[in-house]
Amino acid sequence: MKQKSQQAIAVRAKNKHNFKRSIPLLIMFLPVILYYAIFKFEPMIGLIMAFQNFSLKKGFFGSEFVGLTNFQYIFETPIMLQVIKNTLVLGILNFVITFPFPILMALFINEVRTMWFKKTVQTIVYLPHFLSWVIVGSMCFTIFSQESGVVNNILKAITGETYPFLYKPVSWTAIFVGSSIWKETGFAAIIYLAALGGIDPTLYEAASLDGCSRVKQMIHVSIPCIAPTIIINLILKAGSIATVGFDQVYNLKTDPVMDVADVISTWVYRVGLQQMQFGISTAMGLFNSLLSLILVFTVNAIARKYDKSLW
Amino acid sequence: MKKVHMLDVVVYVVLTISALLCLAPCINLLAMSVSGQTAIESGKVMFWPVDFTMQTFITLFKGTSILRSFKNSVIITVIGVCLNMAVTILAAYPLSRPYFWGRRTFSKLIVFTMLFGGGMIPTYTLVKQLGLIDTYAAIWLPGLISTYNMMVMRSFFENIPEDLSESARIDGCGEWRLLLKIILPLSKPVLAALTLFYGVAQWNTFMDVLLYINSAEKMNLAVFVQQMVQSQEALKQLQNVNPNEVIEVASEGIKSASTVVMVVPMLVVYPFIQKYFVKGIMLGAIKG
Incomplete structure (x- = not known):
């Protein structure tokens, strides 16, 4: 005592x-x-x-409280449900499709033994990360332009016809996901390369003595060793399902695809700031933040549950 | 002769293709920006300029306000990065000291802001109430600290041997002198990496300018280029400047040229600082 x-x-x-x-x-x-x-x-x-x-004039204290009316409005209006659906569809596609690419790229770069080749590839694939979505958007418009774009030039030479890639929902979505892969794959690979660099070389030696080929070493040594890094990334990226980046959508959108391209962030910008409907757009923003918070915690909880069975 | 391994073939081929795919859009853009009007409009330009001309750039610099936007971007970036770095250091240093009062509480509150925030509209009304609309302070202040970057810096400071600061303190060194004379000179790699990250973010800043800056003469390059690319209005304006002069430039050409103006400073700096940002990411990776 x-x-x-x-x-x-x-x-x-x-x-x-x-x-x-x-x-x-x-x-x-x-x-x-x-x-x-x-x-x-x-x-x-x-x-x-x-x-x-x-309303801005009345401020926080003067404005009238309406309870959950704003939220009720969001969940009862078809346009808003469409916007929420678009966000989740683009978010999930982006998350699921882009996720494996950096891992593969890191595994491949890790196999390269020629130093100059390794350095050159790394320098080039990291570059797109530093270009803003304004630039990537501009590139997409240039490449997929129906009159003068490279892709349509090639298509015309083969089939004799052109296709408005940026103006049809399905091909637009493909370009949207593709642009994410193009921009972020190399840079996201850095973290996996760091993890691969930290693996004890004796593990590979032991595997090779046991008769494992290099492909088998990749599957049975490299991948299990970077599994913790993969899980951490999975948790960190889970929140991004609900927050499709404003810059990316804003710089790639075209009028004919707004049915699939209008996401929460662009909607909040348009309705909140251009039409000055602060209450309802804040409600939408809050819903979005809560959704991504829930996603992060859910994925984290799942990862914790399988903690022991994974490694 | 040594047997060529199948895996090596696959690895080298796939990586070569990936690297080429990363470069192709950039090369296409460069080729477009220096090609002739008819060549672009008839779809002849691929990865090499056709009918080489600098006319597009001359028209762009003479007929539009791109130089002003360029200057604005430089101002936003230079002052923005100085503010970013100064305040990030002021945050990272105290949080890296084990005896700092309230260290855990402050850390928890700061991490919470990474997971949850007010969002676009509440931040906008705040900026408006502070009277910052249409000033660059609205760009600099709300993004003063990137919490992620600050964490990277803090973990770097934490890994500097404690003995150094302890012996300096015994010699009567105060916190400010300790930071400026011992900690910062030892932290050059992390300072270089974060300067680069903040610099790129400031150069590319887009949404904040769209939200908070109204006057056309304060627009930065990112918003200028976006307007060039997405609206025909900007191109019409270009024609209004010299109505008598027939402008012989393809619209795709002028779009590409304005994008090139935004990319080039980055491409020039990039190879020199590449080694630093890899280090910067590694530091974060080790911590995470």
Whole structure:
């Protein structure tokens, strides 16, 4: 008993000491506290707009509270359900289809023994990550242009006809997912390459002594060793299913495909900021944030459940 | 003779094709931007310029406000990165000190902002109430710290041997001097990597400009290029500048040329700093 209370006193003394010692650090940290309070936490308070018939003139305190009416409106209007569906369809397609590519690329780069080739390939495939969606969008419009694009030039030479790739829903969706693969595969491979670089070489030696071919070593040594990294990435990317990037859609969209291309972020921008319907667009945004939060926690919980059976 | 392994063939072929696929759209864009009007419109341009001409660029620089947008992008990027780096250091350093009061609470709150946030509209109303609309402060302030980048920097600071700072402290070194004279000079790789990441993000910033900047003369290059690519309006404006002069440029050509103007600074800097960002990502990977 006595010892415990003495310990408590010691801890308290240490904390006090820490506080005194931390004063210069806290002064240094003050702009950071202000930044997070103002630009990160204040907007969370601003989410009460989702429950209001908000107008900028009246502000948070003057605007009338309407309960869940905004949410009710969202789930009863077909256009909005369509927007939510589009977001999930594009998000899931993007997530599922793009996910394996960086892993394959890392496994392949890892097999290369010629240093100059390895370095050159890495330099080139990392590059698209640094180009903004404005540029990638512009490239897509140039390449798939019906009159002068490369793809249609080739198509015309073979079949004699051209196809409006960016103006038909199915081919547009394919271009959307393809552009994600093109832009992010190389860069996302870096993290797997780091994991592959950390594998103990004796594992490969043992496998090779047991008569494993290089392909078998890849399957039975490389992949299981980077499995934890794959799972972490899976959890981190899960949230992105519900948040299809604004820049990507905005820079690839064309009018005829708006039925499949209008996602929550572009809808919120159009209705919230261009039509000034703050209440309902905030409600949509809040729904979106909650959805991605739930996705992250769900995937995390599933991963934890299978923790032991995976490795 | 050494037997060529099947796996090697597959690996080299697949990687060569991937690399070519990454380059192809960029080369096509460059070829388009310096090709003649009729060649582009008749669909002859692939990966090599046809009827080489610089006319498209001359028209672009004379007839549009691309130079002004370019200058704006430079201003946004240079000042933005300085602010980003300064505040990120101020956040990462205290959080990396084990004796920092409230360290765990602050860390938890900050990580929470990565998972959940107010979103587009509440942030917009905040910026509006602060009176920042149509100023570059609206671009710089809401994105002052990238929490992910800050975490990378913090873990780098944490891995600097404690003995160094301890002995400096015994010599009477205060926190500020410790940070400036010991920690920062030892952190050059992470500082270089994060400067690059912030720089690219600022150069490419698009949505924030769209949201917060109204006047055309404050637009950055990203928004300018997007308007060039997606709306015919911008191209019409171009023709209104010199109505008497017949402009002999293909619209695809002018779109490509404006995109090239935005890509080139990146391509010039990229090979020099490539080694740093790989290090930067690795640091994050080790932590994660």
